[in-house]
Amino acid sequence: MENLPEHFDSLFSVDCVIFGFDEGELKILLIERNEAPFNGWFALPGYFVEPIEAIETAAQRILFESTGLKGIFMEQFYTFGALGRHPQGRVITVAYYAMIRLIGNKEVAPLPTAHFAKRAVWMSIKDMPELAFDHSRIFRKSFEKIKNKISYQPIAFELLPEKFTLTQLQQLYEVVLNKKLDKRNFRKKMLAYDILKELDEKQKGVSYRAAKLYKFDKRKYAKNFQKELSFTR
Amino acid sequence: MENLPEHFDSLFSVDCVIFGFDEGELKILLIERNEAPFNGWFALPGYFVEPIEAIETAAQRILFESTGLKGIFMEQFYTFGALGRHPQGRVITVAYYAMIRLIGNKEVAPLPTAHFAKRAVWMSIKDMPELAFDHSRIFRKSFEKIKNKISYQPIAFELLPEKFTLTQLQQLYEVVLNKKLDKRNFRKKMLAYDILKELDEKQKGVSYRAAKLYKFDKRKYAKNFQKELSFTR
DNA sequence: AATATAAGGTGTATTTTTTACACTAAGCAA
DNA sequence: TTGCTTAGTGTAAAAAATACACCTTATATT
Structure with missing residues (x-):
């Protein structure tokens, strides 16, 4: 979630919880913001959906901008639309989780192209700090979902080489x-x-x-x- | 999903799949539209979210307008945002399912207050016609979800007296x-x-x-x- | 060459859960 | 009183889940 664009018809955004597995740890990709609000905080990669863009497409675009990867396993899991979740106005965010093969691929997560990000890091879920906006809540929900899902669907293989x-x-x-x-x-x-x-x-x-x-x-x-x-x- | 309002900042709507159980059958509440597009077709109850209204609140409002009931079990399950899902422009819909106690309560589902609806009916899922917009798809997804959910969470009791x-x-x-x-x-x-x-x-x-x-x-x-x-x- | 180290790889007995299956009991109606 | 319809109940067999420990193999070290 970022500063609002100048013109918009719709205040939707997409946020992505991008999971990776390496060194025996589950990690997620965070960006460090260098813009208000939440300057200096870690946040989930995400951005506004263009007025003529399917949500799914926006999610793929954000994933590509964050990782340089395409054709990644990705799934929508929840939409967050509480009032006040964004300090600058009402924004509805459709959240996706994605899974990346990190083992033997540490270079995934280049410098992010987004202007509002200082850098991107793979953060172990054990070390997660409080995130910007309501992103901690979004992360927790994503984790619940994959915990549940891994028990009956073969999503684990998306994280392994x-x-x-x-x-x-x-x-x-x-x-x-x-x-x-x-x-x-x-x-x-x-x-x-x-x-x-x-x-x-x-x-x-x-x-x-x-x-x-x-x-x-x-x-x-x-x-x-x-x-x-x-x-x- | 209905005609677009004159002015809007955001084209979100909420659609509700309202389940009921009666006479040994699972039913959902449909409205019959009396306005273009899809005049005469059955559709899920739904409407646009007000600019200053949480999604959750909008869902409760739509449920109340459709059934006269408050405090009903309700859960968000997916957000539909493909291009072209609405003939008059891009609309993103957050979909909820809800469960109503119908047994001994046949009068639930008064005349709907919404202007675009001719009447509301409880339709057995066995008899479901093709619905307006992409509502058939929304219904199918909701049904998958509750099928899954009823196997490990006590949601069945929301449908019984x-x-x-x-x-x-x-x-x-x-x-x-x-x-x-x-x-x-x-x-x-x-x-x-x-x-x-x-x-x-x-x-x-x-x-x-x-x-x-x-x-x-x-x-x-x-x-x-x-x-x-x-x-x- | 011998030894130490670290993970790979394997089987069985017990308990728990799931499944298959059919008759008697109770209450009402005719 | 009889007939009809649904309520209510137990057991044996099969399948799945669990608990549990030692030998093997490859490399690194001396």
Whole structure:
């Protein structure tokens, strides 16, 4: 949410909660504002929707401006329209979450192009500061949603590299669900879903026994799933 | 979604999918338009959000104008903002679903106050015609959401009278999930959740053995539920 | 070459949950 | 009194979830 443009028919904006997973931590992309209001605060990437622009398109545009990436998994999750959520007038924000493959891609999050941003950072959700506007609330809602969603839809794979180990996958579930999972049970259950393809390839560059790599297999998933994933333990 | 007002800063509207349950059927409240565009078509109750009005407030207002009721269970579920969804210009709609206790209350749905509506009707979801604008799509999305939600949150009770029988409750689950459930298993599971209060009272006015009445017990629910309901069979 | 280190990988027994399934009881109406 | 209609109930089998510990493998260190 930013300063209001000079002319507008509609005070909509889109804000994006962009998740990444790296070093065993769930992170989100924040920008540091260098403009009033909330100068110096961290905020979610977001901007006004153009008068002739679908919301979905605006969300993709903001994601591209923040990360340089296109074709990213993205989902609308809630619309915030309380009075007083923006100090300069009534603004309605449609919020999206998105998921980026960060592992082996630390350079994602270039200097943001938006004029009101000093820099962009990947912030671990453990270290989240209070955010500008009502963005802390937006973040919390997004986190609830993905926590729920990861338990029955294969969104975890959007955060992992194409080839990943079962340990990486488990760590991701653990950090999202905020709960320790049993290694043997996790693997048994995940493999039983029969949605992964085991590769003839191993992890590289580790100083211990290398783990097998797996891919998410969309075709198997489509075949096997009228049922849903379910992860709690 | 209606004709555009003369002046506006923002083209937001709110549309409501208002569910009711009666005669073993799930119904939604539709209005029949008597104005272009879509003159004569059925549509969801909805209207523009005032420039100084929270979205939530607008939703409650529309619900009140459509039903005469206040304090109804209501939840925002999606925002529709494609270009071209409204023939007269770009309109963004925040959609809500709401749930009304219809059983023993057939008079809910007075003549709607909105000028563009000829009449309001409770339409069984089995008989749904194609709706004006993109309202069919909005309805389908709302139905997906409540289907999902009823499986793990106690929203069914919002559609039943305060005192209900287990058979009514089961019928409601069956019609929402679109799936026949086993009577013994349903009762066993529902009672095991320990969220109902069994009353010393029976159904009246039926020409067969009267069933016991139950109430949803919010206090028990709050106590017992960090876990969630789960109904599939 | 031997050893230490760190994560990878695996199976079984127990408990809990889900499922399938059919008859008697109660109340009203004719 | 009989017939009709829905209410109400239990058990056994199958499936899913849980708890739990040790050997293997690759690399790094001495």
